[in-house]
Amino acid sequence: MQSEMKFTHFRLHSEYSFEKSIVNLDLIIKKIICDKQKSICITDTNNIFNSIYFYKECLKNNIKPIIGCDLNLEIKKKIYNIILVVKNKNSFLNISKLLSKFIIYEKNIKLNLFNGELKKDVIIILNLNNKIFYNLKVIKKNIKKIKKIFKKNFYLEIQKFKENKNYKNIINLSKTFKTPLLATNPIYFNNKNDFKYCKAKVSIYKNNYFIKNIRKNNYFYTKKEMLNLFKDLKKSLNNTFYLSKKCNFRINFNKIKLPFLKIKKKYNNNLYILKKLLKKIKRLKLNYLYKERLLNELKIIFDMNLSDYFLIVSDFVRWAKKKNINVGPGRGSSAGSLVSFLLNITIIDPIKNNLLFERFLNSERISIPDFDIDFCQEERENVLKYIKKKYGICFVSQIITFNKLCSKSAIKDIGKFLNFNYDFINEINKIISINENLNILEILRKNKDFYYKYKKNKNIKNLISIYERIEGLPKTIGIHSGGVLISPNKIYNYMPLSKQNKNIISHYYKDDLENLGILKFDFLGLATLTIIKNCIKNIDKKIILKNINLEDDLCYYNLRRGNTICVFQLESFGIRNVLKKIKPDCFNNIIAIISLYRPGPIKLIKDFYLRKSGKKKIIYIDENLEKILEETYGIIVYQEQIMQIVKIMGNYSLNEADNLRKIISKKQKSNMILEKKIFIKKCLKNNIDYKKSVLIFNMIKEFANYGFNKSHATAYALLSYYTLWLKSYYIEFFMAANMSYYYNDINKLKLFINDSLNNNIYILPIDINFSDKNFKTIKSINKKIRYGFKGLYGLGVNIIDSILKVRINGYFKNFLDFYERVDKKIVNYKSLEILIGAGSFDSLNQNRGNLIKKLKYLFKKNFKKNIDYLIKNIYFKKNYYWNFKIKIIEEKIIIGFFLLNNIYNIYKKRFNKSNLNNYENGIIIKIKDKIINNNFTIFIINKKQSVLEIKINKNLFKKKINLIKKYNFLIIKEKVYNNLKNYEKKIIIADNLMNI
Secondary structure (H helix, E strand, O other), rough: OOHHHHEEEEEEEOOOOOOOOOHHHHHHHHHHHOOOOOOOEEEEOOOOOOHHHHHHHHHHHEEEEEEEEEEEEEEEEEEEEEEEEEHHHHHHHHHHHHHHHHHOOOOOEEHHOOOOHOOOEEEEEOOOOOOOOOOHHHHHHHHHHHHHHHHHHEEEEOOOOOOOOOHHHHEEEHHHOOEEEOOOEOOOOOOOOHHHHHHHHHHHHHHHHHHHHHHOOOOOOOOOHHHHHHHHHHHHHHHHHHHHHOOOOOOOOOOOOOOOOOOOOOOHHHHHHHHHHHHHHHHHOOOOHHHHHHHHHHHHHHHHOOOHHHHHHHHHHHHHOOOOOOOOOOOOOHOOOOHHOOOOOOOOOOOOOOOOHHHHHOOOOOOOOOEEEEEEEOOOHHHHHHHHHHHHHOOOEEEEEEEEEOOHHHHHHHHHHHHOOOOHHHHHHHHHHHHHOOOOHHHHHHOOOHHHHHHHOOOHHHHHHHHHHHHOOEEEEEEEEEEEEOOOOOOOHHOOEEOOOOEEOOOHHHHHHHHEEOOEEEEEEEHHHHHHHHHHOOOOOOHHHHHHOOOOOHHHHHHHHHHOOOOOOOHHHHHHHHHHHHHOOOOOHHHHHHHHOOOHHHHHHHHHHHHHHOOOOOOOOHHHHHHHHHHOOOOOHHHHHHHHHHHHHOOOOOOHHHHHHHHHHHHHHHHHHHHHHHHHHHHOOOOOOHHHHHHHHHHHHHOOOEEEEEHHHHHHHHHHHHHHHHHHHHHHHHHHHHHHHHOHHHHHHHHHHHHHHHHEEEEEEEOOOOOOOOOOOEEEOEEEEEEHHHOOOOOOHHHHHHHHHHHHOOOOOOHHHHHHHHOOOOOOHHHHHHHHHOOOOOOOOOOOOHHHHHHHHHEEEEEEOOHHHHHOOOHHOOOOOOOOHHHHHHHHHHOOOOOOOOOOOOHHHHHHHOOOOEEEEEEEEEEEEEEEOOEEEEEEEEEOOEEEEEEHHHHHHHHHHOOOOOOOOEEEEEEEEEHHHHHHEEEEEEEEEOOO
């Protein structure tokens, strides 16, 4: 009899019940299969985030999925826990609306909301198991109200645990109101042994209610276990099965839900787009190839009903350009579409650049292709506002993301949960922070010292075992950096809405949205477009970048020299070395370099430049391949080349060629064997012998993993060229724009300033009268950039704006004039100290020490006494002069690096006179207190302003401890060194340390 019992769990909380569950759905589904249960209901707290994944996985395993949600119901200020269960499409819509209101307004759901349509087909389960029955009359009264609204769709939940004092009361209430009981055992973790892990996760959120109500039996119970638990209430178990039969909600996947773009013309959108683009081809006087390609592309677009998709993208791109918002030349495979080019979505001519539409869209593709559009970082928000205004706020939202539990804070919280002391927790956190990109198991594998401690120390083992179990679980929600969805109907028709920082966002993640067929766009903010905008804005000349010459000699001269710091995609140390080797001389070379300089294909670079320079012979397996591979010197670099090879050699259509490319790149072995046979058969039919066919397939197989999307590479190479051209012809404006944008990144700012100096640009110091918020160019015979206030660490934007506002009325005559005029509630003591220390007042008074002393005295007197008297009678009695070393050290602390004066210059002459010129030397700028692999680490800055990393054995460190002090001059006899690619740092293993 027990085995025949049918039962459904109606309280399953997945890991998306952030504050109380660690359930892994895949493991739960395996348990359901093993126990031969036929259905299950997911009931996450205040959300249905995981419902799409849950639904699909259940169907895959022949389990009936039921969607529900755990919420709080408010009846006259009394709060009750309920579960709302989706019965059908209508009830899903109603629950979606209710959940949206609950999340957006952050209030409990009130019973009066269920009046009218919203109550239709919604199943409600009332949970009184954890409720304190202060007033039974009030509870009865409220149950009566619920029963009146929901009638047969109302159930009472019953749970069995030792502390449940309401067990008999709930049974009596069920009899009184003739309401069926529903037996549940809340599932918050998978197995009995997972209780401590769940408790640890709950403790992170510090929610005392959940901490009290998580119990040892809150794991997945089998039918047998549930029967043993509810021996006295078998009917409540049967009720779960009968309720599951009532729930028959189905989700339609992959049916594309496109919004409709209204056009003023009388004819439909297909006809409109056809006529518009044919007229444009005629106006641009493009040849027959364009018309032929256009008609082929439009046929696929019309067949897939995507005309509106293209028109919507074209509309907001056109609007952005009209408002002078910088839009990228293209991104991703959409740059391979002629329709995109003619609609001005991209500015890449796919025919001239030999790009394929089928890489973007083909008739065999099920999902919607992505249109990724780059906008100026600062103005992206304006485009979003336009979209919301055009389509309606209820039809547009940004996309949700989920932040994971994998930070140092999780270790701290688990440590507190286990009552470990702070020092012990901090020690573990230091190890994790050094390896922050690795998960805990990878850290244990790579760090032998840590693994040894883990094996020996029970406390570490306990801490790590809990951390490993909860690492990677969702913790909070976030907003996708670029994703925006536009819906044909109000969004709550497909899902509830969520909210993050006052932004309305989707309830489902981007992959779930794709499954539902909801249209997603990527509105991406690109810093380079902002830098280009700010650069051109400051040039007294109209510049249209799309009209510049792509074969400019000066641009390629800079490329061959590797003079590409700040040039988009070509600025890293490694790629600059590649440019010097390859010596690019055409735009196609830039496309290839961007495609090759990635993990994997980077190993092909040597072969590429040897073939380009003629040092290695280019051999083609077949003469038909020469036309395809000529631009990349016989190497397959692009995915489009693979498609073209397959098309020519095997007479494949481009759709078939793209499918073959995907199969090979995904390494689907069984499919690859079959595809190889088909390819060889087609080649033989095309008069290509067997041996050559096999060689060509193997070549494709080898390079398919490395092939890059040429459409994307071409679009980004164009953006690279724009920045290269600006650097070549307007370098001071371009570098100033980069410095202004990356003022917060000390490493980049230092790199940009050094590069400017190398390109004969003078950097003028900060000046209280002449500096602006941003770095700016100075009109003169020589190229000059004035350092901006934003480059001073610790000086906020509101302080800078306050100073500049006062300065509009006239330059400051002296420090006293400045001090009297600025608002000292905004420009406080700390900010004044920063300005003085950075040399802002040097043009008025070079004695920074005296200014600091004056400042301290003025603040001590709280500004209230006669300032003139203080200046004359106190300030000048003694001269507090800063020497050169103190001055530039203070400057370095404020700016983050030595700007115009290098502290090294103090010791330069003395070192040159010594007999130690062959040894590395410099000023100590940083000392790390951690010992890693028996070594201490210090950083020095040398005469070239390069930062060198010095590894010192702990015995040598102790022996020379007197020499190792910040800002001391140090000479290093080295053992070995290696060049690093990051900011041209050099690592040195010290053999001995000296001073002069």
